Amino acid sequence: MPVLSYVHQLFNAEQCQAYIHTLRWKDRPLQCPRCHSHNVGPWGTYHAQPGLKRYRCKEQGCKRTFNDLTGTLFDRSKRSLTHWILATFLLCLSCSSRRIARELGVHIRTGYRWCWWLRNAALSYEIGRRLAGTVEADDLYHTAGKKGQAKQGGKKALGRRPRGRRKKREPGRGHYDKDRPAIIAWISRQGGVIVQATRDFTVKTVQKAAGIAVQAGSRLYTDSASSYRALTGYVHDFVNHTQKEYARGEVHENRAECLFSLLKPYLRVFRGISKTNLPGYVGFFQFLRNFHRLTAFEQAEMILYAALDPAIASRARQGDFVTCLDHFNLLQTARN
């Protein structure tokens, strides 16, 4: 038997509460979450949660109490804040939800749910990001099927022969309907990346994806794929890989290819991803890359900070930000 099973048992619960208290109110006014009045006062503490501060709204007609966690992503969680802080940290170290559940000693479904909420909270930083300057682009096809789509949980009849992932895949470009959607990466030489999961790699899709990711008039360097060559609205130049040309002076897409060399091992950790969940995963990878100069815990702190905003928390619980990333229907033609 180990002396200590879980590392978070070493954490001081009161210190975690104090940390979250600071994070919640440092840039936000202390106000009632219901009537938004600033006329609030302290109202005792909780016996079961040491350090959690309680307040009471003094506004006539409201008079309700709230605490540091009311309306946030951690509100009414049965698990302590130490669990949440460690989960966020592990998520930024790109652990899978099952790994996080094991390290914390929670159920895998709890781990899965937390990961989705926290990923969504992280995506709030990525909504509306657009690249400018000199942008490199590249594409990739990722095998993504229907993992975890059975209604009652467990295994679902496929309705087809198993794909045989390890076998040689079909030649040619992938497609959403062939369980092999495309991923397009845009990376600016002035900083910033955008990774998009798209349905296919047709001229129409790529033009739409570029319109979302890159400001019109920017300089674009790609490979010689015909979908890039048909792009309008950009200063475009490309290298011809079929002629073994990988760089011609300034013109190359090595940064984009390097980004994929990081994305591939990141996605492998999850052992297969459902194609409907792909935007969430690549979106979170985009967040990690855009803030890669920070340490994993600094990234975790950003996520915790977002999760403590009631407006972001309620949207994160509903998965709103992932939907937002795909609201131009890059991945699916029609939502049902």
Ligand SMILES: [Zn+2]
């Ligand atoms: Zn109030």
